[in-house]
Amino acid sequence: MKKDKYWLMGPVYDALSWVFAGNAIFKCKCSMLTPEYLKPGDKVLFAGVGHGKEAIYAAERGAKVTVVDLSEAMLDKFREGIAKSGKNLDIRVIHNDIFKFEEFGEYDMVTGNFFLNLFPESMVADVLAHLIKLGKEDAYVVISDFAFPQGNPLAKLFKNLYWYTAILIFWATTGAAVHPVYDYRRYMIEAGLDMQDEKHTEVLGIDAYTSFLGKKVKAKV
Template identity: 55%
Template structure:
């Protein structure tokens, strides 16, 4: 494993408050250590299933280069590396990357060849290098405008014929009661991360629509249920279909 690019830190030794710019603070320092525990409590196995849904034989081959953006504790990235992928993980949060290291040790997988980068996704410029770029529960962190920009960055990091995978909360479906339950369920999570990590507070995003807007062709959508509600999905988009005009504008 190797690490690269530390975010800039500008705190003075005598300052009694955290004087670093907002983007340099570790927003996950409080909730990060218990992130995966909360997610298991909140969704059973459904979140994990959504995160690894597209890392199967149909979509991932041994030797593929895969980038996990906003990797968090990274059980999905470890799964991909075990399947023979050449994995790079990136996260802005030192706390999350420490938990990723802990997870490798816990699973006895420190021998896996995983490159570890601490950086802002916008400062990561390995464009057109990855067969697959995975953003699991990453895009929901951002406001809608910013989410479109982050998605574009993920697409730019993928090779010309690469794949983009987004695992996240699914748009509510079914009758009005089910849809209201699903929305309420989402607002429990988004409010917690708004309060503890300063994430954007917003409705559930229509990721397939955002991916199509960005020029991707949606190849597969898989849904995952918890408590009888199909709360999560994993969406696989194909970059080969990005229209030439969109590529030129990029």
């Protein structure tokens, strides 16, 4: 078994995101887990779940949740979170590389939260295509991540500084790829998703995080 790249980050990941963003990251990750898009009994997949409080939240809302993560250190924290909830939740935990997880066409919603940003640009379209394939033919695909740097020059500067601070910490501790913020909306459109919603979460009055919801378009017969 390869060394767990998150051995250092695993135990402190959520505490660090709290220092970095307060509740904003959690809020962003839950922003599409609403009655409009998530019904009790829906099968939801969280790719690279990490500590995954949002996956626990989805299960509390009645979803049948599957989480996949490559890091045992992250999954230990996730399991702690389930135990803390004290509830009997429908959650399946899978320790695996998302690329080796091939339950294609199974999920009503597939989420990649702060996940695509781990990969170099040359891989992003392939990772997204894999996530899309895991969804049913009319599945929702949700991508939440750092906001694309746009707006006035000050907002752009803030968003770039915010992003590069985060990615440099991840580069140093986990070997993540260093790159500009990806244009997730463009990737989702190029992957053929019908973009249906976009929610912004602010930090210090600036929309620092975005959650995108796209829907797979049923193949015409």
